[in-house]
Structures are given as structure tokens and as C-alpha cells.
Amino acid sequence: MSTYHLSSVFRPQSVAVIGGSPRERSAGRAVVRNLHAAGFPGQIGWVNPRYPEIDGIATVRKLKDLPWVPDLVVVTAPASIVPQVIEAAAERGVPAAVILTAHLGEGPGSAGERVERIARAAGLRILGPHCLGVIAPHARLNASIAAHTPQAGDLALVSDSSAIAAALVEWGVARSVGFSAVVSLGDTLDVDFGDLLDYFATDYRTRAILLYVEHIKDARKFMSAARAAARAKPVVVVKSGRQSQRNAGASTHAQALAGSDAVYGAAFARAGLLRVGALDELFAAAETLGRLGTFPGRRLAILSNGGGIGRLAVDQLTLRGGSLASLSESTIARLDQVLPEGWSRDNPVDIIVDADGERYAGAIDALLEDAGNDAVLVINVPTAFTSSADAAKALTRSLGQRDRYQRQKPVFAVWLGNDDAAIAALNAARVPTYATESDAVRGFTHLVRYREAQAALMETPPSLPEDFVVDAACARALVEAALAKGQRWLDPVATTQLLAAYGIPCVPVQIAASAYEAAELAETLIAAGATVTVKILSDDIAHKSDVDGVRLNLPSVGAVREAAEGILRRAREALPHAAIGGVVVQPTVVRPKARELVAGIADDPTFGPVIVFGRGGTAVEVINDRELALPPLDLRLAHELIGRTRVSRILKGYRDVAPADERAVALVLVKLAQLAADLPEILELDINPLLADRDGVLALDARVAVGAPRRLHKGRGHPRFAIFPYPKEWERQITLADGARALVRPVRPEDDALFRAFFARVTDEDLRLRFFQSVKHFSHEFIARLTQLDYARSIALVAIEPRSGEMLGAVRLHADADYERGEYGILIRSDLKGHGIGWQLMRIMIEYAHWLGLKTVEGQVLRENRTMLAMCESLGFSLHPDPEDASLMNVSLPVAEIPEN
Template identity: 80%
Template sequence: MSIYHLQTVFRPRSVAVVGGSPRERSAGRAVVRNLRAGGFAGQIGWVNPRHAEIDGMRTVKRLRDLPWVPDLVVITTPAAMVPQVVAAAAELGVAGAIILTAGLGHGPGSLAAQVEAAARPRGMRVLGPHCLGVIAPHARLNASIAAHTPQAGDLALISESSAIAAALVEWGVARSIGFSAVVSLGDALDVDFGDLLDYFASDYRTRAILLYVDQISDARKFMSAARAAARAKPVVVVKSGRQPRAAAAGADSHAQALAAPDAVYGAAFNRAGLLRVNALDELFTAAETLGRLGTFPGQRLAILSNGGGVGRLAVDQLQALGGTLAALSPATVERLDAALPQGWSRDNPVDIVVDADGERYAAAVEALLADEANDALLVVNVPTAFTSSADAAQALTRSLGQRPRQLRDKPVFAVWLGNDERATATLNTARVPTYPSEAEAVRGFQHLVRYRKAQAALMETPPSLPADFSVDAARARALVEAALRNDQQWLDPMATQQLLQAYGIPSLEVMVARDAREAMELAQPLLEQGASVAVKVFSPDIPHKSAVDGVRLNLGTLQAVRVAADAILRRAAELRPDARIEGVLVQPMMVRPKARELIAGIADDAVFGPVLVFGRGGTAVEVIDDKTLALPPLDLRLAHEVIGRTRVARILKPYGDVPAADERAVALVLVKLAQLAADIPEIRTLDLNPLLADRNGVLALDARIAIAPVRRLHKGRGHPRFAIFPYPTEWERSIVLADGGSAFIRPVRPEDDALFRAFFARVSDDDLRLRFFQSVRHFSHEFIARLTQLDYARSIALVAIDPDGGEMLGAVRLHADADYDRGEYGILIRSDLKGQGIGWKLMQIMIEYAGWQGLNVVEGQVLRENSTMLAMCRTLGFTVKADPDDPAIMNVTLPVRSAGDA
């Protein structure tokens, strides 16, 4: 239900607490105390059938005995009573409930199921059960059992764990860090991460969102909400359970063994643009940084200290985290020479000597802030008998206050060692993020660098796929369907080779021999051509051939082939008597001495579905563990990013006498595997190992593909298993225009940046104003990226393209709310093409799409002067009414007939 009624959870006008007693450890009593102590200005009611008064406050026996209907109820009763309380609240029209009670169970027939059945039909939102509650300091609301109320700020905390939420509240109180809201999910019967990410993404009081995650239940909803939130503001996440699963060693493919659940979560967070940190102390560090600094361009850090040792330790930490140490420009060195005593370091880190006073700090800070050779400044103070830490802090904040406007965005981090309360107060007042050690400060800096890079990556335009990128999905699907009809769990080697051919993935020829004699017959033509051969065990029950000594390489004679085949078959039968041994595979040896061994594949995750795996290949792939994961779908930019996150990426570059490998060919393999996973959801795992890569391209030496009937992970439209809604190819079509010409309609793609720029150049200023409600003269990359990089789960933009010239003729956009109830549209046609029926056709297709998606209403806002659009809306059946808040705007609304009603 997304953000529906969540406003009343975080900003209610009235609250009723149900349950509690005079006992000191009573949860209901703690909530009422927090409400009253926090200064909640609305009405507070207390429902308790046993006590007429508690803590001097009158109670009522039942909710309906209150003389008013509360916006929010907080339930702390015994578990057995919770469903009837929820039912009573829903019947009264209460908008939201927070259930602190634990032990409601799970699944059909449970108390939790009864709660859901009572609340959902009436639209009542439920937070919990088994949660800490909600704190919204700006609304002076503390409807929780936390020990303290944090001050108002701009960090929103969403925690699955009540204990973690409570700990972060205490940390914030101790460090004067404020929150826009603190909420724990508990068992997340209704309100979940996706709902709250949607809510806080649009909350003007929230500048950054902090997440503590144990597990995600609805991956597609989470990814859609997380990607939208991360485009709007920083989202930092810490997740428990980082240990790899014990079952990984027994996985039936190398790709599956590499795709441990925590690594998959990491890939999901990365794809969504979230900043992942490893532990709570890092979350604290990130909160300190994000709470006081904005993002900034660049990654070069200047370090200033009054002690050389601490500065060098900061450099060590920066380099360990992959950071960049700034150089000092010659002009800055000259300026510092004039301001500092002899003996200063004359390099970065800038050591201004142990007896540095406030004046010396100020001179150095001002010089480094003005230096364009750095992007951020870390200032360290070590207390000594010669100087005052408080004076140094005042000098720093004074310099920051006096810096020119063009330097105010350069971030400054502080480490004031020791316990000088005056210095800490000075820095806090100036909102300078302060850390207890140089290591934590450097981590804070790197958090901002990583976040900025993630945001830039979200806005990058991917390179276009080559013109010859084509796949034969029908052929591949037929191979998989035939295997499933035969109850196969693995494609046989011949079908595997044919499937790879259908997707243009080069692979080594493979032949199947039932015994040593057939192996010799198959090998003979190759040997006569001067080639050597490889012989490998062929068994659907032996995923790793080397585990049974099932591989022999570089066989140059028929006798060697016979001996090898006999030995492989005998050895496999001895080591795996339960396995079906169907013979051996015979392949020509491929000699590519300067090729790199890689692995590329598809794994299957119980939460996120198909996962792409890439890394260093070979027999020791799990031991080396040089891999990275990514959620499909992939474009070329993302594929290159996946490659770049591995160590093996370094040796794809040229070194010594080894030329560079064709990295684009490697990236294309990853894109094709992602497309394969999109086209054929029956594929469970796929291994290309080793995948050889050199200057001439790529070649898969060995491949295995596991298949199974589709088990849906996600409801509704789109791929049944993808966590990210893939490109909706089913909405590609051709249309006939009023003049008899044609246009090709397709969804917008991320690589359409140049297409949109050329289109906007041919739209008049007046038409742009009618579309965007303001004059638009400059189209930044970020602006166009928001139009072209869509989350297809909620948004669609359909472009009309001239099939001859490839030019964009117009576009229509529809953005659905997360409840899939209503969608808002926008449309723009090239100014010189009006009257050809392009807008009419696009509107019809958009309305059809809304029905396919299951929306109930399409709506939009049109300027009153845009008579052409208003006339079209009326003809299409829209209701047109004046906006009550703006007389210049007309609201247009159309009920949609869903595809299921047709």
C-alpha cells in the first residue's frame, strides 16, 4: 500500500495507547510517558479496562469510549487481544496502528493473519508487530519505548531491529545528531522498507536515510523504492549476516557457489545506488558525515595536523580504503611557506608543527581551502602543553565562516583528539563533522566519495549496443522446453552449445562419446589435423568435473585418448557410484597462451532471483574468490562496471608482452547472459568456466546450464523472477499516422540521451513551457537522465520514432504510484509535427498500458491555456476540472479499464 496513510503515522493529530498498566516495565506506560514528555501537542487517549487512572491520567475501557477517533493507535496488549483491538480501530476509521506486542505468529490462521484481515480492507496501516514504535521529533511525537527522544534533525532511520533503533537513538542524543524520524519495522506485517523509503524520499524534512536490514521480503518493491529514494537523497545501509552460507561449498555450479546471499544483497544495494557500510560504527560515521555535509565533486583529500604521526596514519588509512591523497599546488606551498615556520612538512599531509596556535591553524586552513588541487580537507588537532585545542577549533570555524561563497561547498572534516568540551561545542555549533579518530574521519570522507560515485553512475548514459547484437530467443526457448519435457535438470552438452550459439556466445565445439572407442573415433579427425584434444567426464550428476579427476588435457594420440577415456569413466564410477555416467566429452584443445581465465554465469537467489556472476575463472575459482555480482538486466555501462570491480580486471589490461584483452567482448557476454536470464526464466544456473579472453575476443571452454520450471518470486506484470523490472519489449509496435506514414513506438531506453537532446532542439519554447509549466532553456545531463533512466516497475515512457531517419517524433510518460492505483501522465510532440495524430496515438497506447499495469485511474495537470490538450482529453473521456489551488491549471482524470476486465 506504499505511503497511503503514512502521514498519519508520523504526523498524527491524535494518538490512543491501548494496553499498559502501573507496572514500571509496562510498555504502554512507557509509550504514554514518552508522548507526554516529548511534548506531543495533539490529543492523547489511554485505553485500559482494568485501571481507571494511571500516572494521573484518566483511561477508558474501550477505543469507542473515547470522545474522538484517534489518527493513530499504539497497541501494547497481550498477543491474543491484538486482532480484536485492530478490528475495533479499523471499524472506527483509525488510519494507522503501531503494534509493539510480540508473538503474533506467521502464516494462515495466525494472530498476524487475523490482524491483516481486519486492517487491510479498511485501509488501516499497521507498523509491526514486535517493533520499537515511531519517533518523529519535528512533530514532537515519541510513540515508542525508546529511553530518550532525539532532537529534531534531517536523518531518517529505518531499522528492522528495535534494539538497533534504540541504540542509534542513544547515539544521536549523545552526539547531538538529530533525526527527522526513527522507525523500527519489527515483523513488517504491512509497512515495510519499500513503503518507508517511498515516504522519506519525498519528505522535505529528511535529507538522508539510514537503513538497518536483516532481510528483504519483497525484492522488487524494495529495489524500486530504493532506486527512487537514492536518486533523491543519500541512503546508507548496514546489513547483518555477512558470513557466507555453509551450503555454498555444496553448490551445484561455480556461479552458484560464488553467489552467497550477503554478496547478492551487496549487489542489490550497489545497483540501487545505496551506500553500504560494514558495521554500526560505520553507520554512525556515515550519519555524522551525511548529517552535516552535502555531496561534492572530486575525491582528493588534503590533510592538516599539528602532529606528523597522526597525519601519516590518516594517509595510511586513506590509501588502505582506495582513496586519493591530494597534491599541494606550487602556489599553496609558497603561501604556506610564508605563513608557517621552518620545519613544516611542505607536502600533504601538511604538518604545521606541534606548537601550532589558532592563528597558524587559520592561515593553513585558508590556504588549503583556496587550493584547487584538493576537493576536501581533514583537519586534525592533537592536544599539547603548548597550545589550546579550543583556540584551534575557533580558528577553524572562523576561517570556515569567512571563506568566499565559491569555496563553501568544499567539505571539511575534523578530528580533535582529547576531551576538550569547549572545542567540541565550537565544532558542533559550526556543524563541522567531528570524529574520535583519523581512521573514522577518513572513512567518513570515503563514504561521501563512494556515494557521489554511485549517484554519478546512476546518471551515466550507457554506450549503445553494437548493431549486430541479436539473439535467437525462440531457438533457445525450444531447447529448454524440450529438456524440461524430458524431466532434465541440466541441458546436455549439445543443447548447451546450441543455446550459447543462439545468443552469440562463442564456445568450444563439444562432442559426446559413450565409451573410449567412440571417443577415439571423434578425436581422430582432430588429431589428423595436428590438433590435440581434451576428454572430460559427462554426467548430469557431477557438476564439477575436476572433483572426480574427470578431465584430461593435451591428448595427442589415439592411444592417449583411449587410456584417458577409460580412466575417467572408471574413476567417476568409483568416486560417484550414485551418479549417471553418460560417457565422455571430446573437445579440441584451444591454445591461447596469452588468454586470461574468467568465469561468467548466472546464479539463482531465493530473494532477488537471477544474479549475474563474473570474476577470475579456473578450477580454483571459489578459493580465489575474485568475483562480483550484479542483478539483471544489464547494459554495457553496467557490464563494464561489473568487470571493473574485480581484481582480474587489472590483467585484462596490457602488461609486459601481453596485449590487452577485448574487454568489450567480455562485457557483451555479460549483457547477453542478462538477456538470456530475461528471455528464459527457466534457467536456474549457468557456468561459463573457464571463459578465455584475449585480444581476439572470448571463448567459453566449458559450459553448464541448469533448468527448472518457473517458480514466481514476484506478483503482477513483468518477469516472474527479476527483482528489477526489465525493459518491456512487449510494448514495441508500429503505428500508422494521419498522413499515411508510420512510426515505431517503443519504451525509452537509458541510452536515449542523444535522441532526447535532438528532439528538444526541435520543440518550441512555448511548447516546452506548456509541458513543463516553466521556461526550459538548458537540458542538463541529469535532467535528461531522469527522463531516460526509468524504473519500469512504476514508470513507462513511450517514444515515437521515424522508422526511416531514426528521429524522435514525440513521447508520452506515465508514472504510477507504488500502490498501482493511480498514474500521472505527461506528453510532448515535436512542434513541427502537430496535427499528424502522433499525440492521439501515444495517448491511446498510454491508456492501454495503464490498463495492462492494473491502474484504476490516469490523471494529469494541464495548463488552462493548453486548449489542444484539453480538447484531446475530453475526446478520450477524461473528466476536466479546475484545480482548486491554482486557477491556471486544469486537472484531468480518466477511469481505466484494466486488461483483466476486457
């Protein structure tokens, strides 16, 4: 239901509190006190059947006794009667309720289940239960049990924990930090992180969104909302439970490496959120992002009046992965003119302990004009020689005189000591000021990480190679055959066939039930000049090395027989209850300069399939050099995943070892993501080791777990993906008016060049009719917004001429946060009007809207665009003049009743 009725939670005109007593620790009494203390301007009602008045405030016995219908009810009644309270609120047409009461339970027959059922049927939004309440300072609303009401500001705080929310309110009150809203989710019966991200993303009072997360219930909804919000404003998140690094008892290395916290981190990064490690960082990051705009780069120049403090700042920068800027020769020459002999002549710029305001100003001006840095950190240590306030004023004067280019360069300040005049000057100039050099460098890295996350959301991935062809039908047949036999694990032969179906090179394998049979199979390999590897075969043995179950480089048939006998004997002795299927026989691969990697698919209970990559081998879990990413992946995301690991450094080559084919490694990760998309029944997949050298990649050993997929998400699309994958099922072949054929498919992230070539063949007039203004330049950001789609709420379909690959036209549909309405837009190449392309695209778009479950498709068309208005009428749209703009017509089509084909 998303943002539906959330305005009644954060901007109600009237509030009714249900429950409470004269007891000092009564929750209902605390809420009423807070409402009055905050100066809530609307009507306040108090419902209490036991006390006719409390604290001199008259109550009514039942909700229906109020002479008005409240916008918001706050429920503090006992858990046993909360369903009755919600039913009474639903009968009166109350749009929203905040339930502070705890212990409603969950599951069939519980009070929580009854409340959810009643509220959903009535369209009544529920915040909680077991929550702190809601505070919206701009509306002078404090419908919570917090101790104080924070001042109005522009930070929205959403917390899983009531205690954390209350603590952060107190933190903000003590430091005069203002909020646009504070809300705790409690048990999340209805309103969740996704709903609130959607709401605050479009709330003009909110500049940044702060999240405290313990767990996510609906991962797809969260990811869709988070990605949309992060494009609009900073979203900073802190999550508890970082000690959850490993999955104990996992059956594959990939699963063992995909700890819960690491998966959350991968999800936050994919959504473009800035993750911080502690609550104090939450506000520090929001403050930095709020005062400074984004900037291109990560090179920091440091200016201080003390060499030691400057070097400490460099240490912090190095620890946090930042880059120290280099001073250009021209900048050094300029600094020589304004600084005394003995200054550092390097970065950090030490302007000596007796630096006055004039010296600060001269050095600051030089660094601001130096193109070799992207940001400047200015540090002042109070001394007996100079005035800290004068230095601060010199800094602010220099900033005030900056030209337009220089204003884009952020400046951070550390003014040690307690000089109120200095701090006041810096605050007045909106310079982020920190207590220590560590805090300042942390603020700088927050800004860098946020900017890089935003850029990543807009980047165009490289195109996949022409030979990226998979045999999904073959793979599905292998999996279905295993499931039909009741197998949990694919056998080694089926595993190699599965990998081969997706173009992942692997070593051929054969299965022997006994040592004698293993020797027979080895005879052919040895005759061909190969040595042989023998491995234990058992679904009950997760890691072969645990039972000494591998022998390599066996040169003779006798050695193979002896090795197989020993492997089988040791396995039965070590694990007498394990089902032993025999041994695997394969040629030994000798690639002495190959790096051992691990790549695979893990199954997370919240986010579903996760792609795992890192350093492989028998010590993979001890080394713990791994990174995770949520599928789907493209090549850019795959290369980023590789680059975050330590093993990526040795992939680059060293000494006499040539660089490995990193693109081949990235392609394996993309193929694994595609495999997870095509076959939800694949629950885990582990390739360890995956060898990589200059000649490419080779999977030496792999395991694949299969089973009935556990549906994690409601609605359409992949049942387990947290991010809606490319909707391949919406690829179509259409016939145009002249009999020509065309392909219609969803837009892909790599379609940047396709759109640019298309726009070059659209007239200025047609562009004006589509975008309601003249468009002269198509920036990368503009094109990225057309091609980088969240398929969970947006679709764009392009028509392509099959022979030339040229784009003929496109239609797009964007669903609102409540999945009630979708807004469409369409553009056809100017030289192709009259070929029926627009009609066909509109029909497919309407079909998609119905498939998605939308109720209405609507749009705006210029009155002068008679061709589009006529097509809309012929498709069944109703046309109405826009009440706010006489040049526009509003068109709408109800799609809920359209039957599916």
C-alpha cells in the same frame, strides 16, 4: 499499499493503546507513559477490559467505547485476541495500527494471517507485529517501549530489529542526536522498508534515512523505493550477517560465489545506497553527508601540525582506497611564503608543531584555492606552544571568507584533546569534526562513495553494438525441450547452442556414451590437426575436477579411448550412485596468454537472478575474487562490475601479455543478463573458465540449470527480477495520419543523444507549454532524469521514424508510491503537429496505465494549451480548474474500468 495512511502512523491526532496492566513491565503501560512523557498533544485513549483505571488514568473496556475514532491504535494485547482487536479497529475505521505483540505466527490459520486479511480488506495499515513501536519527535509522539524519547532532528531511522532501534535511540539521546522518526519493522506483516523509504523520501523533516537491515521480504518493492529515495537524499544502510559469504553445497561456481551478504551488497550499490560496516558508522556517515554537500572528485589534501599524525591519515586513506592529492608548484610556492623553513613541502602538509592560528589560516587558504585537491582534512594536535581554540577559530574565519567556488570544497577536522572552545567554534561553522584521523578519513570516503553512487545513477551507458542480436526463440525452445523431458540440467550440446543463440563464443562439444564412441568422435578432430579434451558427463557431479574427470591435449585416438575409460571408471568408483551419461568430447583450446574468468547467473532466494563475474579456473572458490550485480545490465554497469575485481588488473595487460578485450567480456555479462531476462526458467548458469585475451572471449566449459521459475514478486513484469527490466513487450508499430509508420518503444538509458536532437527541434513556446517555464539549457542531469527510468513505477514511450531513427515525440507516466494514480506528460516535435502522434502515444500510455493496475491518470495543462485540452477531452479526461493556480487545468481519466485489448 506503500505510503497510504502512513501519516496516521507518524502524525496522528489521536492514539488509543489497547492492552496493558499495572505490572511494572507491562508494554501497554510503558507506551502510555511514553506518550505522556513525550508531551503528545492529541487525544490519548486506553482500552483495557480488566482494569477500569491504571496509574490514575481511566480506561474503557472496548475500542468502540471511545467517543472518538483514533488515528492510530497501539496493540499490546495477547496474541490470541489480536485478530479481534484489529477487526474492531477496522470496523471503527481506524487507519493505522502498531502491533507490539509477538508470536502471532504466519501461514494459513495463524493469528498473523487473520490480522493481515482483516487489515488489507479494510485498508488499515499495520506496523509490526513484534516491534518496538514508533517515535516521531516532531509530532511529540512516542508510541513505543523505548526507554527514552530522542530529541527532534532530521534523521529517520528504520530498523529490522527492535533491540537495535532501542539501542540507537539511547545512543542518540546520549549524544544529542535528533530524529525525525524512529521505527522498527518487527515481523513486517504490512509496512516494510519500501513503504517507509517512499514516505521519508518526501518527508521535509527528514534529511537522511538510516537503515538497519537483517532481511528484505519484497526485493522489487525495496529496490524501486530505495532507488527513488537515494535520488532525493542520503540513504545509509548497515546490514547484519556479513559472515554469510558462501552457498554451501552449490551446484555451480557462480552459485557458490553468490553468498547472501554479497548479493545484498550488490543490491544496495545498485540502488545508490551508502553501505557502512557498523552502527557507529551509520551516524558518522549521516553526519558527514548532512553537513557537507557532494563534490566532484576523490583527492584529499591533509594539513596538520604534526608529521606523524598526518602520515597516519595517509595510511588510512590508502587502506580505504582514497587518493592523496598532489600539491601544485604554485601552491608550494604560496605555502613557502606563509610557513617556516622545515615544513614538509608535500602532502600531507606538516606546518610544524608550534603552528599558531595565523599559520593555520595561511596554509588553509592556500589549500582551499588549490585546484589539485577536492577536499581538505585539517588536523590539530594540542601542544604547549599554541592554542587549539585559536587554530579552530582561524579555520572557521578562513571558511567564512571563501568565495563561491571554494565553498563547494568540503573541509573535515580532527581536533585531538578536549578543548571545548575549539569544538564549539567548529560546530558553529558546521565543520564535521572527528575524534581521530581514522574517523575523519572514513567520513571523507563516505562522501566520495555517496557522490559516486549518485553520479552512477545519472550516467548514460554506452550504446550496445549494432550486432547485439539474440535468438531468444531458439533459446526458449532448448529450455522448453529440456523441461519437457524432466531435465534439471541442459546437456552440453544444448548448453553450447544456448550460448550461441546469445552470441557467446564457445567450444563445440559432442557427447559419447562410451570410451569406444569417444574415440570415434575424436578421430575427425585429430585428423583436422586438433588435440582432444575429454570430460565426465553427469548431472550429479557438480565439479568435474572433484572426480579427476578431465583430460586435456590428447593427441591420438588411443589416448582418447584410454582417457575416457579412466574417467568413467574413476567417476563410478568415487560416486557409485551418480548417474553417468558418458563423456564430453571437444577440441582442446590452446590460448596461452588468455586469462581464466568465471561468469554466470546465480539464483538468490530474495533478489532472484544475480550476475557473477571474477577470476576463474579450478581454484575459483578458493581465490574468491568475484563481484556481483543485479540484472538488467548495460555496458557501463558491466564494465563497473569487472572493475571491482582484482582480476581486472591483469585484463589490462602486463609485460609481454597484451590487454584482453575487456569490452568483449563486458558484452558477455550484458548478454547473460539479457538471457536471465528472456528466460526466467534458467535458474543457474556457469561459464568456467571463460577465456579472455586480445582476440576476444571463449567459453570453455558451461553448465545451465533449468526449472519452473519461483515467482518472487507480485504484479507485472519478470517474476524473479528485483529490478523491473526493460519492458520490451510494449514496443509497438503505429500508423500516423498520413499513412507513415513509426516505432513506439520504451525509453532506454542510452537515449541521451536521441532526446538532445529532439529538443533541438522543439520550439521555445512548445517547451514552455510542456514544462510550464522557459527551458534554455538541457543539462546532463535533466536528460538523465528523462531517460534513467525505474520501470517499476515509471514509463516513457518514444515515437521514432524507422528510416532516420529520429524521435518524433514522447509521453511519460509516473505512478505514485501507492500505484493508485499516474501523472502523465507529453511533447511532440513542433514540426509534426497534426500527424496524430500525440493521440497514438496517449492511447498507448493509457493502455499501459491499465496494464500496470493504476486507477487514475492525471495531469496539469496550461489553460492556454487548447490543443492539449481538446485532445484530453476527446480521450475521455475530465477537466477542472486548478484551485491553487488559475493558469492551470487539472485533467484526470479513470482507467480501472477500461477493458484490456
